[in-house]
Amino acid sequence: MHFENSLAFARKTDSEDVLREFRTEFHIPEINGKPCVYLTGNSLGLLPKAAEKAIKDELEDWKNLGVEGHFHGKNPWFHYHKFLSENAALVVGAKPIEVVVMNQLSSNLHFLFVSFYRPTPTRYKIIMEAGAFPSDMYLVESQVKFHGFDPSEAIIEVKPRDGEHTLRHEDIIEVIENNKDTTALVFFSGVQYYTGQVFNIEDITKKAHEIGAVAGFDLAHAAGNINLELNKWDVDFAAWCSYKYLNSGPGSVGGVFVNERYANDNSLPRFAGWWGHDESVRFKMLKGFIPETGAAGWQVSNAPVLSMSVHKASLEIFARAGMSRLIEKGKNLNAYLEFIINDSIHQNQNLKLEIITPKYPERGCQISILTDENGKALFDHLTQAGVIADWRNPNVIRMAPVALYNRFEDIYRLGQILASF
Numbered sequence: 001m002h003f004e005n006s007l008a009f010a011r012k013t014d015s016e017d018v019l020r021e022f023r024t025e026f027h028i029p030e031i032n033g034k035p036c037v038y039l040t041g042n043s044l045g046l047l048p049k050a051a052e053k054a055i056k057d058e059l060e061d062w063k064n065l066g067v068e069g070h071f072h073g074k075n076p077w078f079h080y081h082k083f084l085s086e087n088a089a090l091v092v093g094a095k096p097i098e099v100v101v102m103n104q105l106s107s108n109l110h111f112l113f114v115s116f117y118r119p120t121p122t123r124y125k126i127i128m129e130a131g132a133f134p135s136d137m138y139l140v141e142s143q144v145k146f147h148g149f150d151p152s153e154a155i156i157e158v159k160p161r162d163g164e165h166t167l168r169h170e171d172i173i174e175v176i177e178n179n180k181d182t183t184a185l186v187f188f189s190g191v192q193y194y195t196g197q198v199f200n201i202e203d204i205t206k207k208a209h210e211i212g213a214v215a216g217f218d219l220a221h222a223a224g225n226i227n228l229e230l231n232k233w234d235v236d237f238a239a240w241c242s243y244k245y246l247n248s249g250p251g252s253v254g255g256v257f258v259n260e261r262y263a264n265d266n267s268l269p270r271f272a273g274w275w276g277h278d279e280s281v282r283f284k285m286l287k288g289f290i291p292e293t294g295a296a297g298w299q300v301s302n303a304p305v306l307s308m309s310v311h312k313a314s315l316e317i318f319a320r321a322g323m324s325r326l327i328e329k330g331k332n333l334n335a336y337l338e339f340i341i342n343d344s345i346h347q348n349q350n351l352k353l354e355i356i357t358p359k360y361p362e363r364g365c366q367i368s369i370l371t372d373e374n375g376k377a378l379f380d381h382l383t384q385a386g387v388i389a390d391w392r393n394p395n396v397i398r399m400a401p402v403a404l405y406n407r408f409e410d411i412y413r414l415g416q417i418l419a420s421f
């Protein structure tokens with residue numbers, strides 16, 4: 001795509017965008033009486049208008065039916081998770097049986113580690129990226145300790161080379177090879193939250209399997225953002241949250257993928273609860289846990305219907321828009337963002353910025369910008385002028401233009417604001 005730093009270009013591109021109508025399905029926050037330039041869909045996605053009705057429908061059923069809503073509601077709560085599996089599977093490239101929506105991300109990863117991190121005295125290491133999202137660092141550390149190992153020995157972090165900000169794929173593969181007899185689990189994010197780097201999930205999984213390890217992924221910044229083919233790539237397990245690119249509200253329910261080869265594997269240890277129990281006998285209240293087939297068998301508690309109703313409405317938007325169209329638009333929008341940032345740096349000597357996010361296909365809808373000592377002042381300037389971006393200590397500004405509701409005009413406006421710093 002050929003880009004120009006002009007309002008005419010941005011508006012023309014928006015008018016030709018096949019997904020342009022989706023923006024009208026979201027509430028766009030205002031700053032100083034004008035819709036803001038919202039670039040934090042990677043942190044908290046915007047509210048879909050359909051979510052308000054979805055949550056109200058469930059409140060109505062509760063109001064009018066009480067406990068009977070479990071079987072006689074519009075969307076009977078007893079089966080509620082099933083209303084989401086198909087559309088969630090479309091987002092991550094899975095079969096519906098491999099996906100369930102439940103709990104929240106970090107809790108889900110703990111439950112999945114119970115089943116998939118099975119260390120032995122000789123094969124016990126976890127390989128992950130250095131500088132992972134804090135929750136992932138803590139959960140891996142605590143899991144390793146829980147099994148009686150020393151985190152400083154059992155956790156192998158892959159780091160960028162000196163003077164570089166992102167990981168080289170060949171270094172990840174080499175670290176796995178170098179620990180081939182001692183590694184139990186290779187655990188990476190799909191998209192690195194700080195740098196926006198997309199990891200090669202397919203290749204990492206292949207290498208993990210080659211050395212006899214399990215491959216698991218945290219897709220918090222990947223689900224709803226990049227192309228995912230979890231089934232085809234033969235990933236063992238994955239989990240993600242729904243409130244970032246998936247627009248399902250603060251702290252909303254998470255998603256889980258368990259490869260179909262484990263669908264009937266009752267030998268795997270797991271922490272059980274009644275909602276993962278065979279549905280046909282769930283309410284018989286008998287002893288002896290019999291898991292549901294597939295990912296649904298990892299459920300523990302009954303469905304949090306109010307937050308799931310929002311997620312359900314949001315997933316329906318993704319199903320209508322289609323991941324391939326969203327990815328195509330996101331790619332162009334993000335390339336335009338990069339063009340505008342670089343053009344602004346070129347025009348304004350005050351901007352001492354460096355884009356650290358790699359090029360496509362090693363990126364999704366995110367650009368991370370390394371700032372100098374004026375970074376915080378620049379960030380405040382953006383905020384005052386109506387841009388909601390994201391400041392990450394020590395010195396990075398993250399921006400995520402998302403295909404469902406961001407416009408090329410938003411990016412153009414950002415450029416004007418950068419120019420006036």
Ligand SMILES: *Cc1c(COP(=O)(O)O)cnc(C)c1O
Nearest residue numbers: 104105106133135193218220241
């Ligand atoms: C956002 C995010 C989380 C958040 O975890 P919650 O359990 O939903 O609070 C965890 N891991 C990564 C990589 C994230 O980006």
